[in-house]
Structure formats: structure tokens, C-alpha cells
Amino acid sequence: MPIITIEQAGQYDGQEVTLRGWLYNQRESGKLLFPIFRDGTGIMQGVCSLKEQPAAFEALRGLTQESSVIVTGKIRAEQRAPGGFEIGVSAVEVLQRVSESQPYPIQLKEHGVDFLLNQRHLWIRSPRQAAILRIRAEAIRAAREFMDGQGYTLTDAPIFTPAACEGTTTLFEVQYIDDEKAYLTQSGQLYVEATAMALGKVYAFGPTFRAEKSKTRRHLTEFWMLEPEAAYADLGDMMELGEGLVSHVVQSVLKNRTRELEALKRDTTKLATVKAPFPRISYDEAIAVLQKSGNPAKHGDDFGGDEETILSSQYDRPLIVHRYPAAIKAFYMQPDPQRPDLALGFDMLAPEGYGEIIGGGQRIHDYDLLVKRLREHNLPEESFQWYLDLRRYGSVPHAGFGLGLERTVAWICGTEHIREVIPFPRMIYRVYP
RNA sequence: UCCCCGGUAGCUCAACGGUAGAGCAUUCGGCUGUUAACCGAAGGGUUGCAAGUUCGAAUCUUGCCCGGGGAGCCA
Numbered sequence: 013m014p015i016i017t018i019e020q021a022g023q024y025d026g027q028e029v030t031l032r033g034w035l036y037n038q039r040e041s042g043k044l045l046f047p048i049f050r051d052g053t054g055i056m057q058g059v060c061s062l063k064e065q066p067a068a069f070e071a072l073r074g075l076t077q078e079s080s081v082i083v084t085g086k087i088r089a090e091q092r093a094p095g096g097f098e099i100g101v102s103a104v105e106v107l108q109r110v111s112e113s114q115p116y117p118i119q120l121k122e123h124g125v126d127f128l129l130n131q132r133h134l135w136i137r138s139p140r141q142a143a144i145l146r147i148r149a150e151a152i153r154a155a156r157e158f159m160d161g162q163g164y165t166l167t168d169a170p171i172f173t174p175a176a177c178e179g180t181t182t183l184f185e186v187q188y189i190d191d192e193k194a195y196l197t198q199s200g201q202l203y204v205e206a207t208a209m210a211l212g213k214v215y216a217f218g219p220t221f222r223a224e225k226s227k228t229r230r231h232l233t234e235f236w237m238l239e240p241e242a243a244y245a246d247l248g249d250m251m252e253l254g255e256g257l258v259s260h261v262v263q264s265v266l267k268n269r270t271r272e273l274e275a276l277k278r279d280t281t282k283l284a285t286v287k288a289p290f291p292r293i294s295y296d297e298a299i300a301v302l303q304k305s306g307n308p309a310k311h312g313d314d315f316g317g318d319e320e321t322i323l324s325s326q327y328d329r330p331l332i333v334h335r336y337p338a339a340i341k342a343f344y345m346q347p348d349p350q351r352p353d354l355a356l357g358f359d360m361l362a363p364e365g366y367g368e369i370i371g372g373g374q375r376i377h378d379y380d381l382l383v384k385r386l387r388e389h390n391l392p393e394e395s396f397q398w399y400l401d402l403r404r405y406g407s408v409p410h411a412g413f414g415l416g417l418e419r420t421v422a423w424i425c426g427t428e429h430i431r432e433v434i435p436f437p438r439m440i441y442r443v444y445p
Numbered sequence: 446u447c448c449c450c451g452g453u454a455g456c457u458c459a460a461c462g463g464u465a466g467a468g469c470a471u472u473c474g475g476c477u478g479u480u481a482a483c484c485g486a487a488g489g490g491u492u493g494c495a496a497g498u499u500c501g502a503a504u505c506u507u508g509c510c511c512g513g514g515g516a517g518c519c520a
Binding site: 037039040041042043044045046048057059061062063076077090092093094112113114115116117118119120121122123124125126127129182199220222224225226227228229230231232235236237314316317359367368369370371414415416417418419420430441442 | 446452455456457468469470471472475476477478479480481482483511512513514515516517518519520
């Protein structure tokens, strides 16, 4: 008797099989039961009649939602069944029956956000949430496949960092052993700059933490970033790498998670066009576009959500905006030799209003300039000695970027909120469960 | 930190200042092809908290708490 998953059921038409999972829902119609099972790979309807399978019928009758069950029966193609196949249940073993006095709290109907987030540990059992998490996993797999294929070596950055790199206000402070303080990393970038000088082409992939009091559908306090960094690379190399990476991730999800995208009712025609090269415009051009559309943006402004949406909505694939004013960018950005007021940085804006998914560019490799910038930004030089060492010992031009995993996955999935695309979202004022 | 919205049964929501209700969930009963099944019945409430106005407050006022959306900041 083969033990199979619901995903595989189509290959077992006409055969007797065993499914191991949970009771997702059950409709009762007199002496006929229509239990619906889920096993993590999908959901499948069962049929059980009192007349033909009295023992199984008794086991299933009145069984509560999310009770764990091992079910045996014959798979058969059935037009009336959701998914096209159903299982004629012949035997049922109930491992744990959910109590009637404390029924499973999440019903098959609309629920509020607050309630669902408090039940996140159960909410992820819902088919929609499971589909999203599978797409997230595929996005990660494809991203690593791409980076590895491009000759980048995974060199992860530390989570604990010793000092405030860009001001303490947005950092989570933790007590480190005795009286020492440490901070949760905001970005692995400074560290991958170091490993890039050791290994050439590297990337980090891990969680980052921001104590910003942002309350929007695009923000989490804990999110995952993929951060490539390459020695001897320039802005153009990174824009090319970024569009290659995003194209590969999107196309891989389209190819390998078709069913999940379907479950989410995602309009995949909007993803199919996502292939390199992506449109690129300079910051100055972006300002002109905004002004033409009536937006009050002027040179020197950074873009907010509205501006990003106006710009990105004009294209069928992500948009790269490059060469921002140095004044609104991070201290380590290499100035454009043609226009020193501009930084050799770029952002990639996802379509459909999902905002910035990549930010990066070329880093300052000149020791004196970097020291100057540290001072201009009032940053503690002593904390950056190791970082300055990278400019003391064989400094070379180098570049990299950070890709926000959750924003990317939210865009691919078409979800309303970024919080749905990470198993346990951490947000301002919400760390449970 | 600022602006806007919300908080009523386990859940989703109604209720003009005048007896707190429905659907779902749960329990009981009915139904052999259901599609968030359906039909009938039952149980289930400190209306977020605290004051105030009023003959009377879920409803009006003030403060607080909690949550959501957005701004700023960012991925």
C-alpha cells in the first residue's frame, strides 16, 4: 500500500493508497460524507458512505476540523471533486481528535488581520498561506542557484554587530554577555565587502533587523536580505547582476510553482514579461518623468511610495533607477566621476506598486574619501577601523547590492501585505507568536 | 513621532440615545454527490478600560489601552 502525498495523487488513479494529514473540512449529506483532507502538499476530497464503509464512516462522522488522520482508500478521477481527483475512503485512523469544546479557531471564511496574526502558527495551514510559503522557498532556492551559478560564494554576515553603523535609532540593542552591548545587524554589507576582498565574488543571505517604527504593508522589523558583493565590479555589473537575479527568481517560480501561483489567483501574465534586461533610467530622468506626471518632486528629493509607484507603473518589468544625489544616499557610496554630486548607486523598483526590492551600487574604495564621509556623517571612526582596513590593504573598486526577499516574494505572489510571505512576521508591536 | 480608521458572542459583522441581534463555529436532529453544502433547534455577551452628559449610553463627550492603514525612514 503506497503512502503518497496529495500532490502525487494524479499518478495513482485507480489505486489504493494511504494519505497522512489533517481533516481540512467535512460536508455531511445523510449517509454520505465528503471529508476534505490536506497534507501540506494540497487538499483532496474524500467520499465515504455508511452503507459501503461503516467503520470509516463512524470514524469520520462528526470529526472536527484539523483533527489528524491517516486515510486509506482508492484514488479516482472525479469531475465533481475539486482538483479532479478524490479518494474513496475505506479506512480512517484518527491520531488526535480536536476537541469540540476548543474547536480549531480558523474557519473557512473571512477573518480579520489581527485575529489571523495572533493565530499565525495555525494560519500557515491555510492553503493560501502554504502556497505563499512554498513560493518563498522556491524564490530562495532559485536565488541561490543563480548566485552560485554566477560564481558567487556564500559567506554569511554576522547577526550580532559591535557598533551602531548608521545611527542607533533604528538598531535593536541586545545585552552581550557581561556588560557589553551589541546590536542586531541592519545589513550584512560591510561584512561582505570584507569577504569579497577575501574571495572575490560573494553573497550573504540572512535575516536583518530594523527598529524603524514603520507601520506599512511593506515593512517588517525582521526581514531577509540577499547581499552580493564583488571585488573589481562596478555599478553596471551590479545592475546587470540584479536584473539577472530577479529574472531568474521570477521565471523559476513561474515554472516550478505554477500551481501555487494559481491558488493565489496571481495574474501570471504580469510575471511572464519579467526578463532581463530591465529598463534603466537615471535619477534626473526619473525626476523629469515625475514632474511631467504632475508630481511635485524636485532634484534632491528622495522617492516615497507614491513616486515609486508612478515610476514603476510605466513598465511591465522592474525599473532600475541609478545615480541618485549623493546627499540622500549612504556614506559609503562611490561618487560618479562625471558628476561628483551623484552617487554610483541604483535602486530596483518592482512593478505594481511593490516598491524598492533592490538597493545598491559601487562602494568608496579610496581611504581618504571614506574617512571624510565618515566624519561628514558623524560616525564613530574607531568602530570602522576594520572597515577602513579594507581600504588600507589592497583596496579595489567594488560593488554590491541588497535584495529584500519579502518584498520580492510579496510582489511575485501579489499579496496585499508583506507580512504574509514570511512564516512568522515580526512587526512593530507584534512579536507573538 | 505625526495623520486617519477601528475595538459588540469563539469568528465575521448589525443594532436612529429606548428590550443587544444575525451568519459562521459548537451541540442535538434531518438529508446518498456535496463544493466555505443545505434544512430545523439549542447554548453562548462585564459592547476594549475608566470617567462624564442623560430619566436612560454599544450609540454622545473626554482620557487611556490595543490593533490596522499611511507619512517620515527604509529592503
